[in-house]
Amino acid sequence: MDIKTNQAIMLAALCAAAGSAVAGQPLVTLFSEDFESFPLTVNQEEGVFTGTVACYTEAFLGDGVVCGGPNLNTECGDPPVPATIDCSDFVNTPFDGEWSYNGWSQIYGYDWDGSGGSTAAQPGIGAAEWQGWTVCDYDFWISADTQLREEFSKASGRVLVADPDEWDDYDPFGIDPDSTGVFNSRITSPAINIDGVTENTVIVRFDSSWRPEDTQKAALNVSFDGGAFTQVLLxxxxxxxxxYHPDATNESVEIAINNPSGATSMQIQFELFDATNDWWWAVDNIQVAGEGGDPIEPPSPFDLTLAQFNDTTVVPMSWTQSLNAIEYDVVIANDADFNDVVVMETTTNLSFSTAAGDLTAGAYWVKVVARNSLGSTEQVMQIGVDNNCPADLSPDGTLNFFDVSRFLQLYNAG
Known part of the structure; x- marks a missing residue:
């Protein structure tokens, strides 16, 4: 998804949830993840392995070893991470259900003790590339099978996927995976800085593809300052x-989070659990935002509303909230290069109006700049002002009844 489009959707959700922005409480992006930095697992067809004869035994252990090439659902290196690159000659460690990358941590195969909970299927059983949450190429995912996966058009590039349907479709030893237990997997974000964020203003947003079946469940959980996780979406x-959530194969989900006063960090956790040979949950373009705090991105684009022709020197203007903007500079000049400046103001509001004496009749250039410490974005318009009447005695920038009244007062006063 185009990042500008994603920011616009997030901003609309934030404004709807929190109301219009108020001075001193800018909306900022606190965290974002599109998984494009994650290494990819090897694109192998289920049940098809490559490499030398000596590697076949390793490959059929269910941990997906491919000798002489990229490996998946295995661990190598120090510290051990999923072997998504060519590890050459290494001692293979079978996938134990856990991996971590870039602050994210995933666990697969834990017991879930909720109502109707049952023993979890363990690592090493089922299709190797779909044991737990997997970051995969979107095209690779839908090549496994379509079945409405292809409808997730909000996703692109690398996608976070939990797919118990594909997991259950293959096992190297012919075991029926879901006969051994249910698919339980959760993935947890790194700690997100929310120091200075106003309480009860955090929003979590992500693009989602979900198909329900049988007992499959999905949840979003949050934790503050290292505390216990609380479920905020089911x-x-x-x-x-x-x-119950029906088929929703291409939706954007926004959740308002009641972040407590004084909390300085939070984590989010995606969980798919109690699933057998069911369907899937896929996620992309995750954003966390709130009012206040330290932005991690420059201001997003915004829209400026301003009449191009004005029959008054009192010129009102307004603009939409720019996500991450701390304040706005309003500059009015006689030239397009803004060298001959006649008005310059800084505000945290989303509107501004010139004073009656600021402008005379003529053409002007107007620029509104949204900025923070990481950068800025701006909107520029040219306007015309036509009120060169010296009888503006109020003065309020236009000729009206009040000017006539003031003239009569002055005339009668002699």
């Missing part, structure tokens, strides 16, 4: 449940 497959 998708269920049971149509009789109040949390």
């Amino acid at each position: 998708f269920e497959s049971d149509s009789s449940s109040p949390d």
